Amino acid sequence: MNAKLAVLFFLLTVGMAMPILLGIRSIPDIQLPNLHTGYQPEQPIPYSHRLHAGVLDIDCQYCHAGADQGRHAMVPTLDTCWNCHKTVAGRTQTAKEAIGKLRQAYMSGEGVEWKRVHNNADFVYFNHQTHVRIAKYIDADGNISDGIDCTYCHGDMAKNGVAKQEEQLAMGFCINCHRDQNDRHVAANLPARAPVNACDACHR
């Protein structure tokens, strides 16, 4: 056995033994923080973005009304759902059951505990208002639009059923856009509105 093979064999052994040594049973659970791309947990009520945002074409901010107000886009309060569902009871059996759960949660005042899909680390400060209402987005051709489209970070939610994280949302994802946009803002002579590249933009 030559030396190279020996090293390879050693590394493989160690690599396979490590999880056992460390007492890990299910390897797929290991993910780096904030790389939960594809995370689509089961929700207490199987709310479908495809139906509401896609087929019915309800504006994102009808429900996520905080997106242009402040830091949180807000998971809507139940009265928002109830605005429509007091008269919409659903056609299919699945829908009827789901809306039944909603009715129960709203009427009893218990509320619904959703699973958070998009989680930033605790040391990251992200403000929806800044991105949705204040920022200008400049595309590669220099076209300027007001606000950054929700789909830029959240993907096309209208194609998913239950909410799913589409993008990585790690620092690279943020800083790449900040850098590009900063350059394009300077090129477009809009330095005052350029996104900040300094650490304290997100870490404070």
Added chain:
Amino acid sequence: MEIRTNNDDFSDMPAELRQEAEQVSKSRRDFMKVTGMAAMGAVIAGCTAEDRFVKPLVNKPEGITPGVVYQYASTCQGCSANCSTLMKVRDGRPIKLEGNNLSPINGKHRGLNIESPKAGGLCAVGQAQLWTLYNPDRLHGPRHKEDGEVEWAKLDAAAAAAIKGGKAVLLTGTISGSSANAVIAKLKAKGVRHVSYDAVSRYAIAKAHADTHGKSGIPRYQFGEATVVVTFDADFLGTWISPVEHARDWATQRDLKFGRDSMSRLVAFEARMSLTGANADERHRIKDSERGAVLVALANKLGANLGEPGKHSVPADVIDKLASELKAAGKRGLVVSGSRDVNEQKLCNWINHTLGAYGTTIDLAAVSHQKLGNDEDLARLLKDMEAGSVSTLIVWGCNPVYDLPDGEKFKELLGKVSNTIAITLRADETASECTWLAASDDALESWNDFEPVKGLHTLAQPGVRRLWDTRNGFSCLLKWIDDADKNKDYREVLKAHWEANVLNGQSWSSAVEMGFVDRSAGNSKTQPDFKASGMGDAKSAGAVADTGALEVTVYESYNLRDGRHAVNGWLQEMADPMVRVSWTNLALMSPTTMEAQGVAEGDIVEVSADVDGRKAVCKVPVMRQPGQAEGTVAISLGYGRTKAGPIVHGCGTEKDAVDPDLLDEGVYRIGGNAFPLVGSKPVGGSISKTGDNIRLAKISKHDSQEGRPILKQTSLEEWKKAPNAGNDEELPPKDFTIWPKWEYKGHKWGMTVDLNACIGCGACQVACSVENNVPIVGKEEVWRRREMHWIRIDAYYEDDSPFDGKLTNNENPEVGFQPMMCQHCENAPCETVCPVIATSHSDEGLNVQAYNRCIGTRYCANNCPYKVRRFNWFRYEHHNLTMNLVLNPDVVVRSRGVMEKCSMCAQRIYEGKRSAALANEDVKDGNIQTACAQTCPTDAIMFGDRNDAKSTVARLEKDPRNYAVLAEINTRPTVTYLTKVRNRPAKKSGLALEHDGHSHEEH
């Protein structure tokens, strides 16, 4: 620096951690194994995708969006000055208190000629009030002394029956509000007697005015009108009556920015070194017992014929000069005294009347209601209790067992009262002696009203729903007297009263929005006439009592005030502004007196005296105070509480008791109670060593600049000759640098501190801690120089003699204060040594720190010439869920092993930029304020954009007083200072001495 020779590996840890570590560490190898495994486990746990939950409300409250800050106007109840505040409320909980800029008491709208549209001053105590609200040791519901928790109904029935039984007394602190007094009047109608007193009494002022002007009341002092102020131990910049208002007004007369060229003069006569004395242009050390004699001598020079006063230590030429200065100032002169002696106050009244000051610097027509306590009523109450003619006593908002000079006696007298009820936040010294404890709302949970000065009605509204089963004190009283309003929420009662009596047609909602209604325009401007007959035997104050070798003087502490804030960790850690020792009060003496008494720093001594026929003792550690009158010992009030509860949540150490004997029975005592030493006359005392010695938690170990120009200062005379006086040293060339040349295309944030305006009060320090989640570390850790404050206030003691390598001598030094925070250098020494680039320069001129990137090498702190970086040696406790509500959600809670420092309130900068962008305009100067600049009562700290030519900081760059600290090392800080100018003649040897090449001892 002390070299530690302890072989104990864990000696640096707080007790609990040490125990844990000692158990683990049977051998170092075991310890490493265990921690290594734990670290592995932590890594794995951190990498596992865990579900996080979000539960929205069922119905969204109108106009409230999660994560958005709303401001509500209210009134600060930290002391009876009652400044107006704005509560920043987010997600239903107050996270910060700020001064209301529109308030006539503490707003800065009429202040200096700089832009500060959003700032209203608030002192350190006001900033720290959130702690009281969230402190989980409050009473969680009504209690009975023996039975423990009870139902409100049971307590109500007992209280109602007791009041019905007659001979009931309500004992409170100052109650000034219109609606509040209406409730008290209802009680009086039911036969309940109302007695109010102030633990730190100013009754002598009211009493003296009753005699000399026929009007009992404390006038409203207008320091902004005065050109010459003489203070006899009245610490009006620190604690006296309405300190934020007085400091703001006084500072307007000290401003030399933007073409102003005159300053008022402040002359102080005092025994201890007070904040006011430290800021005085001329300071004379006298014992309290000499105060009356000096006043008589001064009055004589101004034309009174009071006969020769007793022997005092102030030279005649000083009095002559002062008298002529006051004469020249005329009605713009002002003499104030902190004395409890009515005759001394009458002498002040006479002098002020002679100067014509009533109507300009003193307003006796629109009086202050900030201290309404009546000492005579209190004395009568004590007599009646003694005689057994009080059968019910309701104690509310005061703590007589602790803060009366003879508290022990009061405790005995409580036993003679059959029904005792306390309306209280906690089972304090008095409440725990009462039968019934009615758990009261915190000031931030309840409606209330105040009238701090005549005609100015202020409102307090709740910023949060009640945290516990507590009740508004007024609701309790109304219930107990079976009033018609007994089942109404107190808001309804208050509103109805205001609509009928205060609002005068104005809408209730506008009053709530503003937080106050100013009806003072209707006040009479006519000052009551001076009645010479009222002077009585005032000249008897000129007699000087012989108090022996050591005279005792007590004073209200700057942080704990009369002791009601003893539970407040922020204030405990804030430290005394003069000697910079936290977590205890001290027996302060001048170095010479210490030598004469044979005591050293840190010795625990018993200061005993015969006060008004009582034997009073106070056990405290000794500390040197340069500038204190010889032969005096000064002790601050407010410490030595025995029933303040576990003092600190959020701090690992509770071993903070000064007195080891008091550690048993779960009682922790911080400092010694000096209230027993409060007497009607200055008394002599004696000191005896207990043999114990403690390590003092000093925030600053050094009080000299060693002749270097760090805090630059000059005199008005020199400044008038050359506006760069004191700031004229030549700097080395700045062209050579290894740093890149920064270009700031957008904003370039900067800060300028006017050392002329800084009075050293410490409000900025507490405001910073609240805003930025700065942990408190406790006494042990402060002693290890591990305090976490992002902004510290250096106090420099300087005297005429050239620096000789020793601590400041004990003559009469001049004190200067210099706030020191991260200087945000362009050529930052910290940035170049960070191995992981956790600290870097932002394109807006700030030095930013990414905590999650920091690995804790501490190279940056070692390389920082300003020593402003703070390291988290521990993960400071944040596991009390109630206490955690105090945290600012916009700022990270830093973890162990991470370096942190001033961020120039990055979150506030981004918030300001965001609101400007929303309004589609540029950031206006003054619209972004750091927490320190926002709260500064004197606007000493100014923040703005140096790239905006119209901004205050940019305009001040051209001021010849503008300088950067340690400019010679070319760090190019974005924080600059303005030279301190004192209104006194030039001294022969300048204070900003060239370094004279002495070798320095290490202290």
